Amino acid sequence: MKPFLATGVIALTTALSCGQVFANKSDDTLHTAFSKELESVDFYFQSAREGTIFARQVWDGLVYRDQTTGDYVGNLASSWKWVDETTLEFKLREGVKFHNGEEFDADDVVFTVNYVVNPDNHVTVPGNVNWMKGAEKVDKYTVRITTNGPFPAALEYLSGLVAIYPNDYYAEVGPSGMALKPVGTGPYRVESVEPGKHFVLKKFDGYYGGPKGQPSIGTIDIRTIPDINTQLAELFSGGIDMIWNVPADQAEQLAAMDQFTVANESxxxxxxxxxxxxxxxxxxxxxxxxxxxxxxxxxxxxxxxxxxxxxxxxxxxxxxxxxxxxxxxxxxxxxxxxxxxxxxxxxxxxxxxxxxxxxxxxxxxxxxxxxxxxxxxxxxxxxxxxxxxxxxxxxxxxxxxxxxxxxxxxxxxxxxxxxxxxxxxxxxxxxxxxxxxxxxxxxxxxxxxxxxxxxxxxxxxxxxxxxxxxxxxxxxxNYVFSKDVAFTPTPDEIVRFFDMSWK
Incomplete structure (x- = not known):
């Protein structure tokens, strides 16, 4: 290894100087940090990993990929079938509510799909959605999605890249409104957004459950803290409970201290x-x-x-x-x-x-x-x-x-x-x-x-x-988090707050 690549020992003196007053679970709030400033929390108008993580808490898709088995299971859809090589028909879950009280049905799926595939709307990553031609309503709880030719990876994309929006609300507020007051069906509702800086999520008491299950932790408080040393200082002071993408040297030192849980995942x-x-x-x-x-x-x-x-x-x-x-x-x-x-x-x-x-x-x-x-x-x-x-x-x-x-x-x-x-x-x-x-x-x-x-x-x-x-x-x-937090990272690089709990 060349000398200029030698990383040496990175001191944690800045963090330690803040004192070791660890966060606890008494207020049922998990404090964490994003490293990158999100350009928007509207899932279709950003492309950052942090935006994907945020979206998985707030919105649901039609299907969900089980992280243990790799199988596709119903999420907002209860079942589906290929009508032909370019048409997928979905039976939708009944009784689901959006965070603002709107009832979920086929109109929401049709609106969302037809909005994001329209090139005039300029979604940030068109390749995530332009395999779809459009969607049509069969009845209140049945919808068909047609593809632009055979697309064998359709369920894989639907499991993570097509979040369903409330049609009435989104038609009214558009991307700018969704970015300030997001509304989904997911396990967490958004209580507040300070664009690019601070996001507070609250457990959605009306969540239907589904494959994500009911969330356990009441509040997720996310701040944007680009500097890893500042994140570490907050971790030691008790200002935050969890960070990830921690550089290897810092993670090794934190593991040696045995004051936090340190987990590495591909x-x-x-x-x-x-x-x-x-x-x-x-x-x-x-x-x-x-x-x-x-x-x-x-x-x-x-x-x-x-x-x-x-x-x-x-x-x-x-x-x-x-x-x-x-x-x-x-x-x-x-x-x-x-x-x-x-x-x-x-x-x-x-x-x-x-x-x-x-x-x-x-x-x-x-x-x-x-x-x-x-x-x-x-x-x-x-x-x-x-x-x-x-x-x-x-x-x-x-x-x-x-x-x-x-x-x-x-x-x-x-x-x-x-x-x-x-x-x-x-x-x-x-x-x-x-x-x-x-x-x-x-x-x-x-x-x-x-x-x-x-x-x-x-x-x-x-x-x-x-x-x-x-x-x-x-x-x-490298994930580093309080020993009060129960969390198992997964290889897909998605932090699922709805899977976490307090020990």
Whole structure:
């Protein structure tokens, strides 16, 4: 491991100086923190993991994926069937109420689906919903959703990416109103929102239960605290009861203190480097395959995993998470080889190296480690460290085409939730490869698993051979929480407050 990557021992003196007055369960309020400021709490107009976590507490979908068995079970729907290869019919659960008292029925499903699939409404991640063509009401408690061609991952998407909104309320207030006063059917209702800063959730006494079960903890108080050292200080002072995504070194020290519960769990999130092979931001070095490949050989991914991520993280080589359906592993790999990187740069016409802008939005130490490796082979990377929403907006306009980003697939265990999101000519596709798009389209729409795997394999092999992305590593998450809290993390990176309780 290179000296610049050595993390050393990170002191917790700031936290300890606050005193060890631990939070307790006497007020039945779990205090916790988000690291990123949400651009909106309207689920369809944000793309952050924190927004997904928030949504799972407040809204329900038609189906739910059991985390133990992996099976799909009814949530707002009691049953379903495929009418044909593009039509799903759902029988809806009766007697469900929204937080504002509205009765849930087919009108809410039809309104929600038809709203989010309408391109004029500009949902933030259209790939999450544009596989649906629309929805129609059969009767008060029966609805049909039609897809844009066969879509075998429909139930997987419906289990996590289609939250059902109250039609009358949303028609009246729209995204801006939902962002300030969210209304759902979920186990927690929203008592207050200070946009981007502070959210208070209260147990919904009228919750119907379903597969999520009845929540136990009365109040969830969430503040946005971007700085991990401030989070740690709050944890020690008793200001918060739980934090997650704690860097490995701090987590190790906290575990040694034995004053909190420290749990590590793998996640579906992967880190990757994207490069503007298509020249969307203008002519540049990344149009040359040799430069893109040089980036791959320049970075010691294993060393970053061992010294920075630790835990259950692993190097990944394909543009997807290994457990996802269709995630081909037999692809071109880029082992750490700085001499080869320099040779490829010279072959591409850059024997003396080059200077480029490098973008990132999280894990600054990881980004800086990569930059140091790049500098070793002659690539000077100027870091532009932005909020994710700002970086995403730049990429949608074709700029910021070289950077370190991550994607958690919204915890959808299918290649369509990651590779197809970034390589089918969407706003964040910097490859624009027609052949790759065709293979992914075929894989996304075929109902034959063999055909799906074959086409995903072709797409992923070419993405690796052309080095459109340099996949880096999978993430793990360290959860640190009060010993009064009963909580078991899951690999889908969703914090389920409704599953927590006090010991």
């Amino acid at each position: 996640t579906m999130r992967i880190g990757y480097i994207t490069m503007d092979a298509a020249g969307r931001g203008g002519e540049g070095p990344f149009a040359k395959k040799e430069v893109r490949q040089a980036i791959g050989y320049a970075i010691d991914r294993q060393a970053i995993v061992e010294n920075l991520l630790k835990g259950s993280s692993k190097v990944v080589n394909s543009a997807c998470f290994p457990s996802q359906f269709g995630c081909e592993q037999d692809v071109e790999t880029y082992s750490y080889d700085p001499a080869k990187a320099k040779a490829l740069l010279a072959e591409a016409g850059y024997p003396d190296g080059l200077t480029v802008d490098f973008y990132a939005y999280r894990n600054r130490p990881y980004a800086e480690a990569m930059m140091a490796y790049l500098a070793d082979v002659g690539i000077k990377a100027n870091l532009n460290y932005l909020k994710y929403s700002a970086l995403r907006d730049m990429q949608k306009k074709g700029s910021a085409g070289f950077g370190f980003l991550t994607w958690g697939s919204n915890s959808i265990n299918d290649v369509s939730a990651i590779t197809s999101q970034f390589f089918k000519f969407g706003d964040q596709d910097f490859a624009r490869d027609e052949e790759v798009k065709t293979w992914l389209d075929t894989g996304d729409k075929s109902v034959d698993d063999k055909v799906r795997k074959e086409n995903y394999s072709k797409a992923l092999k070419k993405i690796a051979e052309e080095a459109y992305w340099i996949p880096l590593f999978s993430y793990n998450s």
